[in-house]
Structure formats: C-alpha cells, structure tokens
Amino acid sequence: MNDVEELRYLILALQREGNRRFAAGLRPLDLTPAQGEALSLIATHEPMTLNGLGGLLVCDSGTNPSRIVDRLAASGLVERETDPDDRRQVRLTVTPLGRDRAAQVHAVEDELDGMLAELVGDQPTEPALTLLRSMAAHFPAGRALQRRQQLTAHSP
Amino acid sequence: MNDVEELRYLILALQREGNRRFAAGLRPLDLTPAQGEALSLIATHEPMTLNGLGGLLVCDSGTNPSRIVDRLAASGLVERETDPDDRRQVRLTVTPLGRDRAAQVHAVEDELDGMLAELVGDQPTEPALTLLRSMAAHFPAGRALQRRQQLTAHSP
DNA sequence: ACGATTTAGATGTTGCGGCATGTATGTCAC
DNA sequence: GTGACATACATGCCGCAACATCTAAATCGT
Numbered sequence: 001m002n003d004v005e006e007l008r009y010l011i012l013a014l015q016r017e018g019n020r021r022f023a024a025g026l027r028p029l030d031l032t033p034a035q036g037e038a039l040s041l042i043a044t045h046e047p048m049t050l051n052g053l054g055g056l057l058v059c060d061s062g063t064n065p066s067r068i069v070d071r072l073a074a075s076g077l078v079e080r081e082t083d084p085d086d087r088r089q090v091r092l093t094v095t096p097l098g099r100d101r102a103a104q105v106h107a108v109e110d111e112l113d114g115m116l117a118e119l120v121g122d123q124p125t126e127p128a129l130t131l132l133r134s135m136a137a138h139f140p141a142g143r144a145l146q147r148r149q150q151l152t153a154h155s156p
Numbered sequence: 157m158n159d160v161e162e163l164r165y166l167i168l169a170l171q172r173e174g175n176r177r178f179a180a181g182l183r184p185l186d187l188t189p190a191q192g193e194a195l196s197l198i199a200t201h202e203p204m205t206l207n208g209l210g211g212l213l214v215c216d217s218g219t220n221p222s223r224i225v226d227r228l229a230a231s232g233l234v235e236r237e238t239d240p241d242d243r244r245q246v247r248l249t250v251t252p253l254g255r256d257r258a259a260q261v262h263a264v265e266d267e268l269d270g271m272l273a274e275l276v277g278d279q280p281t282e283p284a285l286t287l288l289r290s291m292a293a294h295f296p297a298g299r300a301l302q303r304r305q306q307l308t309a310h311s312p
Numbered sequence: 313a314c315g316a317t318t319t320a321g322a323t324g325t326t327g328c329g330g331c332a333t334g335t336a337t338g339t340c341a342c
Numbered sequence: 343g344t345g346a347c348a349t350a351c352a353t354g355c356c357g358c359a360a361c362a363t364c365t366a367a368a369t370c371g372t
Contacts, residue, residue: 001305003281004269008174009304010288013214013297015171018164020216020330032357050321058169060176060360066322068358088320088367113160119291125159127283132166135275141169148165149157176360188327207350216330222352224328244337244350 021115025108029101030075036105038068039077043094043102045151049083050090056148061140077101177271181264185257186231192261194224195233199250199258201307205239206246212304217296233257 001009022033031039034057041056042048054064069092072078077098083089094102136142157165178189187195190213197212198204210220225248228234233254239245250258292298 001308002269003285004272004276005265006285006301006305007276007281007288008269008272009214009301010285010292010298011167011171011174013292013301014288015167016214016216016329017292017295017297018167023330034358051319058165058172059358060172063360064321066320070322071357086320086368090321109161113158113164116160116164116291119294120160120163120287121290123287123290124283125163125287127280128287129159129162129166131276131279131281131284132163132170134277134279135272136166136169136173138275139173141173142166145162145165145169149162172359179360190328205350215328219330220351222350226352227327242338242350246351 018112018116022108022112025112026105029104029108031101031105034065034068035071036108038065039072039094039098039102040105040109041148042069042072042078042092043099046093047091049092053092056144056151058141058144072098174268174272178264178268181268182261185260185264187257187261190221190224191227192264194221195228195250195254195258196261196265197304198225198228198234198248199255202249203247205248209248212300212307214297214300228254 019033022036026033026036029036038053038057041053045052045056050064050066050069053069054061057065059065069078069080073080076095079093079095081091081093083091133142136145175189178192182189182192185192194209194213197209201208201212206220206222206225209225210217213221215221225234225236229236232251235249235251236246237249239247289298292301
C-alpha cells in the first residue's frame, strides 16, 4: 500500500468516524449531521437560497439540498418563501426555534472539535492542512470550503 | 474556523470527492465503491467470513457487510457457503468472473491513486500521514486499516 | 413579442451507512 | 444435559449522496 492509497483510506476512516460521532452528538437534538450543518449555515447566512446553501455545503454541485431543507422546514426550524423578485428562488430563513437549535448544533460541533483536538494532541497540523487544502482546492467541494472560510473571516 | 474544524471539513470534502471519482471509475464495471472494495478484499483473502470482511472494511463494527455481499453474490462474483464446522459462518470465495472483476477494480484504484498523486504533486505526504494515522488509531475503522496493512505487508 | 436557452428548485431512484432487532448456531457453567 | 450467554449473520428502518429527469420561471437573441 503506497502513500496515496493509505491517505485515501485514512481519509475515509476518519470521515466515517467523525460523522458517526457528530451524529451521536446531534441525536438528542433530533438532527442528522447533514441537517445540522445546513441549519447552522442558514442561521449564519440567512436569508439565503437553496443554491447558495448548496454552494456552501460540501456536496456535489448539481445536487441541491432541497430535501434536507424539507426536514428542517417540517421541524419548524427553517422557513421557506418564494422570492417575489425571482419566483424561482426560495428565501431560507431561520425561525426562533431554529436559531436556538443552531446554537446547540454549534455547541455539539465545539465538543466534537475538542475530541478531535485531543486526538491531535501536540502534533503539528499545518503540514497536513497544507497538503489537504491543496488537494481539495482542485474540485468544487474543496472550493465550497474556501468560500465558507472567506465568509466567516469577515464575521466577528 | 480553527485548525481542527478545517481539518474536519477538508477530510469530508476529500472523502466525498474521492468516493465520487472512484464510483465514476467503477461504473463501467457495474460496481459501487463499497462493492469494489469488498470484492477486492475477498479476492485477496479468500476464503473469509463476513465477519472477517467486516473487520477489514472501513465501516462501523457491529455492522456486517452481508448486504453488500448479497449484491456481489447476485452478480455471480462471489460464492457463499455455510461452513460445515461452524454453521453460523459463511465462507466467502470468489468466482472466476469475480477474480477477473477484482483485477479490473484494482486497475481503477491504481488510476484513482494516480490522479490523487498528481494532486499531491511533490509535496511531502509523511507529516500528514503521521497525523492522520495517529488520529485514526484511536478507533475501530482506523485499526481496520492497520490490520489490512499488516496482512498485505506479508504478500509479495 | 416570441421561441430557445438557462436557471432554481423539486422529485424519483438506487445503494449505502448506521442503528436496532431477530434468528440460528455454538459455547459455557453448573 | 439444560439453561444462560455469546457469536455470526440477516433484515427492517431511516436519512443521505449521487445521478437523472422534470417543471416553472427568468433571460436572451432576434
């Protein structure tokens, strides 16, 4: 097994485990990782469209998150209204309940990141980040991430 | 966004994209990534049990890959027979067609790794591997990987 | 103004991961 | 030997990712 192959499997294993733990943390909130991430993004960037959300979520371009938002709307966390200026678009906003829940999601994320930070320990992260960033920069999902960082960099 | 959080998202993004490309490469073979990985492992380690396979696959322990093997068996790539010594166990072996297909899977994997190697370029991978390995070592999916490396290290 | 193209989103389908549960077989204590 | 437990696997369920396809609304060229 060469380096690249091992890297591939490590990434797979870590993603699965991270997702599993994130899911476990979110379960009391009755949210899945996908829902939690979407809710959190909507709360931060509202009002936004489904397309805008899809551009920030790490998922295939061309796939829009309408069904994830379906569930958030059904749970009363997100409101959908068609934009009167462009009736194709849907304006996503967060309800008070949704804002509250988004804060809880953030707490779960912090906890998860704390666990991960423990696994990292005192090892340097920069070399790994540099490598992964440069790999991810070559495709849409990676650029979604860059977009998110640019957006949050301007917030306090 | 701190380092750990960015690392988490990068891993998610890279896993998704890698999976997407792997799926694209396997599509002509009529296999999904999960099926391809399972078939490849069975071909390498046959005869093996479902549990043994589950231990090498990067998936949650407690979940066994019986349904993935279902499809491989339905496609005539894998044979299942109950072990007469322990009738709970299923002996998995590969059919000639399956062996052939496994070789094709391997070719697709090589191609994928080639693409990834291009993304890596001349950057050093060791620091990233060290970090990710040490993180993955803390949970089952990561140890599945170690197990696989130990097994393949003995093969020519 | 009108038809062609583009865009935003909805929806159907497939296979998968994870969790829970069920069932059969083997093992162990006594 | 019999009952309690453990193990190996199967299966039902949910939500998701990816792909394809569809509808409606906007935009563009002429």
